Amino acid sequence: MTGRWITANLKPMPEPTQSPTVELLEGLATTRAIRRYTDDPIPDDDLAKILFAATRAPTGSNRQNFRFLVLRDGEVATAAKRLLGESFRTGWAEKRSTDGYEAGSGQDLSSPKARMAATMQHFVDNFERTPVVVLPCIRVRHGGLIDGASIYPGCQNLLLAARGLGYGGVLTGWHSPVEADLRELCAIPEDHAIAATIPLGRPQGNHGPVRRRPMSELVFDDVWGGDASWAIEPSGTQHTQAGPKPT
Amino acid sequence: MTGRWITANLKPMPEPTQSPTVELLEGLATTRAIRRYTDDPIPDDDLAKILFAATRAPTGSNRQNFRFLVLRDGEVATAAKRLLGESFRTGWAEKRSTDGYEAGSGQDLSSPKARMAATMQHFVDNFERTPVVVLPCIRVRHGGLIDGASIYPGCQNLLLAARGLGYGGVLTGWHSPVEADLRELCAIPEDHAIAATIPLGRPQGNHGPVRRRPMSELVFDDVWGGDASWAIEPSGTQHTQAGPKPT
Numbered sequence: 001m002t003g004r005w006i007t008a009n010l011k012p013m014p015e016p017t018q019s020p021t022v023e024l025l026e027g028l029a030t031t032r033a034i035r036r037y038t039d040d041p042i043p044d045d046d047l048a049k050i051l052f053a054a055t056r057a058p059t060g061s062n063r064q065n066f067r068f069l070v071l072r073d074g075e076v077a078t079a080a081k082r083l084l085g086e087s088f089r090t091g092w093a094e095k096r097s098t099d100g101y102e103a104g105s106g107q108d109l110s111s112p113k114a115r116m117a118a119t120m121q122h123f124v125d126n127f128e129r130t131p132v133v134v135l136p137c138i139r140v141r142h143g144g145l146i147d148g149a150s151i152y153p154g155c156q157n158l159l160l161a162a163r164g165l166g167y168g169g170v171l172t173g174w175h176s177p178v179e180a181d182l183r184e185l186c187a188i189p190e191d192h193a194i195a196a197t198i199p200l201g202r203p204q205g206n207h208g209p210v211r212r213r214p215m216s217e218l219v220f221d222d223v224w225g226g227d228a229s230w231a232i233e234p235s236g237t238q239h240t241q242a243g244p245k246p247t
Numbered sequence: 248m249t250g251r252w253i254t255a256n257l258k259p260m261p262e263p264t265q266s267p268t269v270e271l272l273e274g275l276a277t278t279r280a281i282r283r284y285t286d287d288p289i290p291d292d293d294l295a296k297i298l299f300a301a302t303r304a305p306t307g308s309n310r311q312n313f314r315f316l317v318l319r320d321g322e323v324a325t326a327a328k329r330l331l332g333e334s335f336r337t338g339w340a341e342k343r344s345t346d347g348y349e350a351g352s353g354q355d356l357s358s359p360k361a362r363m364a365a366t367m368q369h370f371v372d373n374f375e376r377t378p379v380v381v382l383p384c385i386r387v388r389h390g391g392l393i394d395g396a397s398i399y400p401g402c403q404n405l406l407l408a409a410r411g412l413g414y415g416g417v418l419t420g421w422h423s424p425v426e427a428d429l430r431e432l433c434a435i436p437e438d439h440a441i442a443a444t445i446p447l448g449r450p451q452g453n454h455g456p457v458r459r460r461p462m463s464e465l466v467f468d469d470v471w472g473g474d475a476s477w478a479i480e481p482s483g484t485q486h487t488q489a490g491p492k493p494t
Contacts, residue, residue, distance in 0.1 A: 022429055024274035024411035028300040028404050031310075046475035048462075051478050053275040055465045057403060062487065063278075064460050067467060074469030092333050120312040138392070145385070145440055149393015153403035153418070154306060155396070160407070164271035171305050171400070173393050176446050185258050187471040193392055210303050215295075218302045220314060222321030223448050230291035231298055240309065 016111035034168025037201025053161030057154035085127035281415025282370035284448025300408030304401035332374035
């Protein structure tokens, strides 16, 4: 035993811990909405990498009319998080009731519905403690769907980069009830839309495969509804269970 | 010398060539618009992986009201590519003139402006030969920017997955002048918007770092315009040169 102990100690010390790298396609399939964060802050250099990835995304004609406002623990950020927290709690209370989270399978606390409700309640109750909240903004050009082509790819890059560095977040739209106050507080210009609210932090749980509908429902070949027989999923792909899921 | 040669030949044969894997963060920073494709088709299994990644993206409340119509060489697809090709050529001819691609530095054939114009001309002239064209569609819910949060993350996943497998593409909006005809041809329902046209193929050139504005112009801390001094770019980051760039 002693000999083995000595041999083990003669091995070179391991390098300082680095996040294991994530392969691109694996990252795309395993970045899911994360709503429970530890209190760990996101160090500056990781945050820089996350925002760098966000700003490398495409925009219409490469105009780059996107801006990312990062709320951490500054004066305005603290007030903005409070405002958002109130809006999120109101929004969730309404959704919980409207979408019947207490009804049916929601009465079984181990059901997916009840577990989602518990996650959402934790998420909104602790919103102000979220280490970083990003407000991605886009200068309005067309005033419709197509403006989103210049901001949501960046939001996805941001979430993917967070995943790559061991963080998680979620793309939400629950700022909208307080958008006017938020805009004034953060001095966001009139001609820019707030496209989303993205909280980010170190996940309490683990990343894992996302659940979606089978590809056969989502991908068509040649014509709407056309069977894409080639669209075969990796073995073991998990699919969405019934029931509403909030964003 | 002979001895060394023999030793080298006694080493095991290398494994058959596989696409080198791309690390997630590197992929996010090196996926740029690709507009020149070889005539190589995209094999079914690669196309399946690309669409799988697209359909793993987030959507509002995980509703997954997105659909991806894949145009290859079927009857409808061939007609749709022709319709799109005409629309792209008209769109580019207008943009080339309106944005003054022939003027100023555009007269120097080695200028970025002239090279972009040549790429665009090649792109639209050969549109019908593009191996795969994807029409990402979204069921309209709010009728504005926020609907984009349920389709453009998927478009970005699609482009990133293509990059990961050695293909390239570009997110364009040039279907809009022919949207009504395209919708009828492909039997796209009234309540679904065509969010983009994404051509995909094997790049003639190489992927490389994208060029964007410096992060200091795109990322704010605490308040609009607030200096994000921590947002430091990787050394060697290349920035956008002046002049318009079409999508």
